[in-house]
Amino acid sequence: xxxxxxxxxxxxxxFTVMSKLASDCxxxxxxxxxxxxxxxxxxxxxxxxxxxxxxxxxxxxxGIPIFRDRIAEKTKLVYGVELDSETEVTVVSGATExxxxxxxxxxxxxxxxxxxxxxxxxxxxxxxxxxxxxVFVPLEMPDFSVNWNRVKSAITDRTRLIMVNTPHNxxxxxxxxxxxxxxxxxxxxxxxxxxxxxxYEHITFDGRKHLSLLTNSLLRERTFVCGSFGKTFHxxxxxxxxxxxxxxxxxxxxxxxxFLTFSTATPLQYALADFLAEPSRYLTLPDxxxxxxxxxxxxxxxxxxxxxxxxxxxxxxVSYGHLSQEYDYDLAVRLTKEIxxxxxxxxxxxxxxxxxxxxxxxxxxxxxDLLIALDxxxxxxx
Numbered sequence: 001x002x003x004x005x006x007x008x009x010x011x012x013x014x015f016t017v018m019s020k021l022a023s024d025c026x027x028x029x030x031x032x033x034x035x036x037x038x039x040x041x042x043x044x045x046x047x048x049x050x051x052x053x054x055x056x057x058x059x060x061x062x063g064i065p066i067f068r069d070r071i072a073e074k075t076k077l078v079y080g081v082e083l084d085s086e087t088e089v090t091v092v093s094g095a096t097e098x099x100x101x102x103x104x105x106x107x108x109x110x111x112x113x114x115x116x117x118x119x120x121x122x123x124x125x126x127x128x129x130x131x132x133x134x135v136f137v138p139l140e141m142p143d144f145s146v147n148w149n150r151v152k153s154a155i156t157d158r159t160r161l162i163m164v165n166t167p168h169n170x171x172x173x174x175x176x177x178x179x180x181x182x183x184x185x186x187x188x189x190x191x192x193x194x195x196x197x198x199x200y201e202h203i204t205f206d207g208r209k210h211l212s213l214l215t216n217s218l219l220r221e222r223t224f225v226c227g228s229f230g231k232t233f234h235x236x237x238x239x240x241x242x243x244x245x246x247x248x249x250x251x252x253x254x255x256x257x258x259f260l261t262f263s264t265a266t267p268l269q270y271a272l273a274d275f276l277a278e279p280s281r282y283l284t285l286p287d288x289x290x291x292x293x294x295x296x297x298x299x300x301x302x303x304x305x306x307x308x309x310x311x312x313x314x315x316x317x318v319s320y321g322h323l324s325q326e327y328d329y330d331l332a333v334r335l336t337k338e339i340x341x342x343x344x345x346x347x348x349x350x351x352x353x354x355x356x357x358x359x360x361x362x363x364x365x366x367x368x369d370l371l372i373a374l375d376x377x378x379x380x381x382x
Contacts (some may be wrong), residue, residue, distance in 0.1 A: 007125055014121075014348040018190035019331065022342035024094050028365070028373045029343040031332075033169070033315065040281070043233060046271035059266040061258050063091025063242070067269040071242055072277040077279055078201075081214045084086040087247040090254055090268060093261040094239035095199045095228035100126045101260060102224035102243060103161065105252035107132040112382045116146065118170060118349030119297050120197065123163050132160070135314040140306070142319075144171035148182045155186065161193050163292035164213065167200040167312025170360040173210050176312040184218040193249070194223040198229045199241075202285040204312040205293055214244060221246055224253060229272055231314075232282050234364075240267050289314055289363075292370065296363040299374030304382070314364035319344065321357030324382040335359075339376040 018031035026301040027283045029036070031062070037046075062068065075083050083089055091096045099122060106354035108114060109131035115123050124134045132191070137150050151162075166175035196213040204210050209311040213219040225244040230236035241251055275281060296316055305318035320331070336342040343359040350356075363370060 002067070002111055006129060010027035011092070012342060018342050018344060021231075021333065021336050022166040022299070025337055025340065027336045027340040027342045028098040028376070029342045029365070029371050030361040030365065031344045031371055033231075033362050034236040034364070034367055035314075037234060039234040042237070043271060043275050046274050047267050049338065050267035053310065055267045055270055057266060059091070059263040059269055061263050062254060062290065063089065063150065064088075064266065064269040064273060067273040067276075069092060069350065070273045071244075074276060074279070074282070075212075075214065075244065076254070078283075079211070079212050079215050081220070083244060084365070086376075088244060088250055090243045090245075090250060091237050091264050092241045092243060092257055093196065093264045095226045096122050096232065096243035097239075097257070097260055098224070098228075098241045098243040099123065099195060099197060100129075101253050102226060102245075103127055103132070103163075104130050104256040105224070110158065112156060112158040114151065114154055114159060114162040114164065115351075115353050116163070116168075118144075118346060119163070119351075120165060120169050121348065124351070126295075127161075127163075133158075134351070135159070139168075141356070145264065146167055146175075146179055146182075148179075148186070151183075152186055155190070155192070156220060156240060159190070159192055161195060162187070162194045163197070165197040167204060167210065169200070169313055169316060170315055170349050172310030172313040172315055174204055175211055177211060180211055180213060180216045180219060183213075184216050188218055192222070194219060196223050196225045198225055199228040200313040201227060202282050203289045203314055204286055205290045205310065208311055210312065211277060212217050212291075219356040225248055233272070233275065238265065240264060240268055247270055265315065270346045292363045293363075295367060296361070296370050296374065302374070303380065304376045305377075315362055317358050317362050319356075320382070321356050325357070326382075327361060328357060332359055335377075339380060341373045341376050 015032040022029035063277045068089040072085040073085045103126040107130040111132045113132045117138045127134045201210045213223045229240040285327045307318045332345040346358045
């Protein structure tokens with residue numbers, strides 16, 4: 001009997017498609033957002049330590065207490081915000097789970113959810129699976145900033161949630177104090193919640209500071225902040241994320257979380273708790289990635305692409321509309337096959353799949369691989 005799909009328009013993600021194509025072609029994979037280098041070996045030793053010590057059974061549903069304490073300590077140190085680790089911090093199996101559980105906690109049938117367009121590909125499906133209706137608000141080109149007049153116009157009596165992503169994927173745009181204050185002003189008298197995807201919180205450039213939505217007093221009371229240690233400590237395969245939210249929201253979040261994954265890998269939590277005890281391990285991340293961004297952008301200057309250096313994240317977008325009208329997906333595939341460098345066509349992030357002639361490259365790779373990729377990109381023929 002045929003299945004009536006709940007997500008009829010969803011296929012295999014572009015990240016899976018391009019990573020497989022890169023592997024098949026032996027190309028340098030600058031497409032999917034994962035580091036091309038290993039994590040700190042001390043972190044690996046800590047995992048082994050806790051595995052051998054017998055910490056291999058279920059962790060508490062909300063996370064190992066010491067791990068939640070360390071996340072709260074990090075939040076206080078970086079943002080000046082005090083959280084109760086017992087009632088406001090929940091450990092989950094990756095930020096994607098955190099995003100889904102947060103949406104599920106507040107969105108009901110017929111609710112409208114505002115998404116900034118372009119958006120990461122898991123947002124709209126999470127809304128639709130919970131009976132909500134995505135309402136897409138276009139970001140301003142070319143910097144991908146928010147047009148707050150458009151947001152105001154999109155808000156209706158059915159608006160239940162707004163989904164935020166800063167630093168933004170794919171553009172790297174970093175929200176400002178004005179962005180936070182304007183969002184707070186728009187929702188202060190309305191029954192609207194916020195889900196904030198902040199997985200690139202420690203990857204910002206040129207002196208910019210990531211402003212967590214927790215730092216705005218009104219937004220803090222309405223927001224589920226979703227984070228990840230995969231991006232911060234180069235362990236995306238571990239799928240260790242967390243959600244920070246006030247007690248009332250955390251209660252609803254945990255009701256969903258306990259029936260999604262229930263708990264998250266125990267020895268990894270203990271290891272990360274120990275690793276977080278030294279703040280320099282995440283406070284130095286902006287400098288680490290700025291060196292890679294600058295190296296990549298310096299090489300891009302020798303290509304025919306146009307670009308503005310990313311404000312945050314570990315992605316760099318480039319424009320090629322002045323060189324060719326080739327569909328971005330076709331160009332991404334062709335470059336993977338012909339020159340051996342894989343990228344992501346950003347049309348996949350747009351709700352209407354509009355082609356803006358922009359590719360996204362991930363520079364979270366070894367410098368030698370970035371240099372090889374740049375040499376190849378400098379010899380593209382359009």
